[in-house]
Amino acid sequence: MDSFIVVFTNRLNIGLAATAYHAMFHENSPIELLEHVTPEHIQKDDSSYNPDEKEIVKLLHTISDKELFKKFSRDNNLREFKNNIPPKILNERIRPYIEDKMYKLVKILSSSKTQAFYKQSGYSNLYSTDKLRIPPLPCKPVFRVDIDGEEMHYSLKFKQGNEFISFHQKNPEIICHDPAVIKCDQKIYFFNLFDSGKLKPFKEKEYIHLKGERVIDTYMEKFISNVVELFEVQGTGFSVENIEDRPLPSLYLEKNLALQPVLRTRFTYGHRTVDPNRKTNVFVDYIKKDGHYIFRRFPRDFETEHKISDLLQENGLVQTEDMLFMHPDDKENSTPAGPENLIEWIRDNQSVLSENRIKTVLKVDEKQFNIAPVKVLFETETDEMDWFDIKSIIEVPPFSIPFVKFRKNILNGDRNYQLPDGSIFIIPKSWFSKYTDLFNFGQTDGDNIKLPKTYYHLLEELNSEEIEGISTPELPQISEHKTTPLPGGLNATLRPYQVEGFQWMEFLKANNFGGILADDMGLGKTLQTITLLLHTYKDNSQEAPKNQNSQLSLFESHIEGFNQSGRPPSLIVMPTSLVHNWDNEIKKFAPALKTYIYTGSNRARSKDLWKILRHYHVVITTYGILRNDVEYFTQMPWEYLILDESQNIKNPASKGYEAVSQIKAANYLALTGTPIENSLTDLWAQMNIVNHGILKSLSFFRKFFETPISKNGDEEKEAHLQKIINPFLLRRTKEMVAKDLPPIMEQVVYCDMSPEQKEIYDREKSGIRNNLLKSFDNMRHNEQAILALQALTRLRQLANHPAMVEDDFKGSSGKFDQIIESLENIISEHHHVLIFSSFVKDLELLETELKKRKIEYAKLIGSTQKRDKVIDRFNKNDNVKVFLISLKAGGVGLNLTKADYVFMLNPWWNPAAEAQAINRAHRIGQTRNVFVYRFISTETIEEKIALLQDKKNKLAEAFVNTTNPLREMNAEEIKELFS
Structure with a gap:
């Protein structure tokens, strides 16, 4: 029966190693080595090997020629590797690797029944007499040191169990160097911490003799102290003490x-x-x-x-x-x-x-670094109406340093501040987030910092920190204005969030702050602002003026003014399309406010402009007019400068921005649903108007905020910016105030016609009226109704866009421009909108504009094929935010609850038809409030249709069930309709 053995032998070009064999023992004959045992043998017959044998095979496999070749060679084949191993690689990498495995092998064999043999180089046979004995315990070195005066004798012996042995003149063979494994005769000795280098002095000598105090001192300190640390040392002339002290x-x-x-x-x-x-x-x-x-x-x-x-x-x-x-x-x-x-x-x-x-x-x-505990001492007081005076000392024992001395370090991000003694004080990392804004937006004044009042929130943060000795003035609190009562004479019931918006604006006014009201479209920014203006002028504005509907001439310089509040008027600047809406809203909700519309023929360039406008509470104008007449507007003071759709001045390089920035007012307010359309520069431009300098220069803003936030996604800088603007920007979305809103909110948007549109409309209306007057007397009533309906349809089309009637029309339409502007605002706020029109041509014009602006849409008209596919495109593709629908094609049979905005582009007689269209969005499954906008061109037939709808008289009721409601009107009523 064969046996499992381990054979130590020198391998060609590798050095001493070991191999596992299956071997057959014969009496009085060499041991027969049958085969080299590999991991494959164990895989095939696992049960035939004990745990020690399995571990040995696994270990020795790692130092087989093939495995060494894989680990250490870049040669093409094994023979080249073995024949060309560089000595340096062999000694520094391969041999230490082999010896590590060999040491582990000896430790296993010391406690195992596995037999080990040593096959000498040059011998082809292996005999039983070549068997090795490996003691189960490590061998221990015993050092002997004897010192007598200036002489020292030093020797080394070894203790294996109770037996002392010496390798002197025995020519031991080193199997492993560190820890040492030594073969002497047919025994293998292994050590725990002893390295073979310590044997070298004793190969030829039994002991080492040293003379001279200095030589002995050096040897004791450099060598023997290390020996004492690890091994037993016997002898005379020295002592070893064991100490139990903690390090x-x-x-x-x-x-x-x-x-x-x-x-x-x-x-x-x-x-x-x-x-x-x-x-x-x-x-x-x-x-x-x-x-x-x-x-x-x-x-x-x-x-x-x-x-x-x-x-x-x-x-x-x-x-x-x-x-x-x-x-x-x-x-x-x-x-x-x-x-x-x-x-x-x-x-x-x-x-x-x-x-x-x-x-x-x-x-x-x-x-050298100063690590003394640092103390921050702040004292703050208000020295002027719009400034805080901050005194601060930083105590870094033994020094007291004014805080302003750290300004350069904090703004440059340099944490190393050199103290007077040359040591370095490391500025706390938290200071760079806490105080960067303080230095960026404050001004140094000697050893103090002067901080504009608009940064009061920075003082609130200081007050919240555990800063020793802090003293702060009474800071503005918005809670103080949460009980501000609504002004008398307001013909509206404000929703809770609108009351909060009004009180927020009162807070700004009380503290000389400007602000941006950035509520979603449809949440009533105009109404909140009118409430603010009414409250501002409330002392002398409880009664409406006698001639509210008639505007005074600019050239009536000697009039008894209504505005006796002692406050100058407020200037509201807006896009042309909103002038009519503002005028109507003020008349509707605050008739006590006297309004002057500074547009068209009411516009004059006069140094005496103030003499007229001072008698009004509110002056309304447009961005274009302000840009052209700015030199006159800058010659007078204003109570408020209010910018509606303030994104119009988002470009700081534009003439519009330059004009607005020249207006001086006691208070500033911007209204917009989209404070940021393209970049953070939009925000800077608007905020710089309402709170000049709050975000510093544009170049600073771009470097400090816009680039880090927009390009690098710097969340810390974004938090900084939010911290600065939060007190002065109020934004509520539909979702945030949903509980305060009714299921459907309807609003009429009045749109002034563009000059070229008005010219065509007035000319056409005059021609139609003359034609009707000539023809009506000779026509039957039924013929009159048909003729009137044709004329009415033409005027309705012109009121929407002249291009619907005249293909070569190149001008603009006031309503069309307002629809596009409102649409862009809604899309930017990630809402979805249904757009209904009575005219397919109207929808086609919108379609062309949407394509230009690369806005995705769906369209449903009478000729649309595959309606379901069009509807699914809107309902299932979130990128499609606009659905163009003709009133006839989309009045019934649609479920479009994805939309939360509805645009009605032109009024028609039948309220039920419009209600059906609205119900496409407001029906079961709709979880959001629905906003409905009805666009009406002022001074057109559309206004008269809307008035008839509102009256809900018997005439309007008759229109519900007829294709031509004009049949229910007599000739005089029809003529009046076209007057």
Whole structure:
């Protein structure tokens, strides 16, 4: 029966190694080596091998020629590898790898029943006499040192169990160097910590003789102290003491191999400071006293060392693989950084370090750091109406430094501040987020900081911090205005969120702040603003003026003015399309406010303009007119400058922005549903008008905010910006105030016709009226109704867009422009809209414009094929936010609850038909409030149709069930309709 054995032998060009064999033993004959045992043998017949044998095969497989070739060679084949191993690679890489495996093999064999043999080089046979004996325990070196005066004898023997042995003149063979494995005769000795190098002096000598005090001192300190640490030392002329004291921990500031800042822990045992990654259980401290050598042995205090390591990690540091400690922020940053984070950590954790007797050594790159606890002392008072005066001292013992001295460091992101004694104070990282705005937006005044009142929230943050000695003035509180009553004479019931908006604007006014009201389209920005204006002028505005509907001439310079409040009028600037709406809304909700419409023929360029406008509460004009007449508007004071659809001045380089920026008012307010359309510069432009300089210069804003936020996604900078603008920008979306809204909110949007549109309309209306007057007397009533309906249809088309009638019309339409502007606002707010029109041509014009602007849409008209496919496109594709629908094709049979806005582009007689269209969005399944906008061109037939709808008289009721409601009107009523 064959046996499993291990054979030690020298392999060609590799050196001493071992191989596992199946072997057959024969009496009085060489051992027959049957085959080399590999992992494949075990896979095929696992049960035939015991655990030791399996482990040995697995271990020796790693140092087989093939495996060494795979691990260490780039040659093409195994033979080339073995025949051409460079000596350096063999000695520095391959042999240490082999010896590591061989040491593990010897440890297994020492406690195993597996037989081991040594086959000498040059011998082809293996005999039973070649068997090796491996003791089960490691061999222990015993050093002998005898000192007598200036002479020293030093020798080395070995203890295997109770037996002392010597390798002197026995020519032992080294199997492994460190830890050592030695073959002597037919025995293998293995050691735990002993390296073979210590044998060299004793190969030829039994002992070493040294003479001279200096030589002996050096040998005792450099060599014997290390020996005492690990091994038994016997002899005379010295003593060994065992000490049980706990080590003193220290933290050293250093740099690792990647030049990153680290803290290295070291522990002082007696007079010896050592690293914790040393692989020893004992540290030895050497002293010489009165000619006598003393070695003090300190048992390794692993408990204390682990406690310190855990303590550092519990307080925020991260331990690396090489037992160094890093700040987590430095570890995440792969590029070399300075030691600032670690210095701040040490300063913040001084009490913890002191309690645990941890000393710090912080000098690095010739810099000494001050780690004294820092105190921040703030005192703030209001020295002027619009300024806060901030006095602050930073105490870094033993120095007291005005806080303004740190301005340059904080703005430049430099945490190293040199103190008068040359040491470095590391500015806390938190200061850069807390105080950057303070220095960016405040002005230095000697040792103080003057902060504009618009940054009061910065003081609130200081007040919330645990800053010693802080004293702050009474800061503006919006809660003080939450009880502000609504003004008398307001003909409207405000919803709760609208009341909050009014009170927010009152808060701004009371503190001389400007603001941007950025509510979603349809939430009543106009009504909230009218409420504010009525409250502003309430003292003398309780009664409506006698001639509210008639506007005074600019050239009536001697009139008894209505505005006796002592306040100048307020200027509201808006797109041309909104003038009519504002005028109507003011008349409807606040008739006590006297309004002047500074447009068209009511516009005049006069130095005496103020003499007229001062008698009004509100002056309404457009961005274009303000741009052209700005020199006249700048010659008078204003109570409010209010910018509606303020995104119109989003371009700081535009003439419109330049004109608006010249207007001086006591208060500033911007209204917009889209404060940011293209970039953050839009926000800067509008905020700079209402609170000049709050975001500093445009170049600063782009560098400090826009580029980091837009291009780099800097969340910290975004939070900074939010912090600055939040008090002055109020935005509510439909979803936020849904509980305050009715299921359907309807609003009429009045649109002034463009000049070229009005010209065509008036000419056409005059011609139609003349034609009707000539023809009506000779026609039957039924013929009159048909003729009138044709005329009416033509005028309705012109009121929408002249291009519906005249193909070569190149001008604009007031209503069309307003629809596009409103549509863009809604889409930018991620809403969906249904657009209904009585005219297919109207929808086609919109379709052309949507294509130009690359806005995706769906369209449903009478001729549409595959209606279901069109409807699914709108309902299922979120990129399609617009659905164009003709009133006839889409009045019934549709479920479009995805939409929460409905545009009715032109009024018609039949309210039921419009209601059916609205119900396409407002029906079961709709979870949001629905906004309905009805667009009506002013001074057109559309206004008269809307008035007839509102009257709900018997005439209107008759229209419900007829295709031509004009049949129910007599000739005089029809003529009146076209007047």
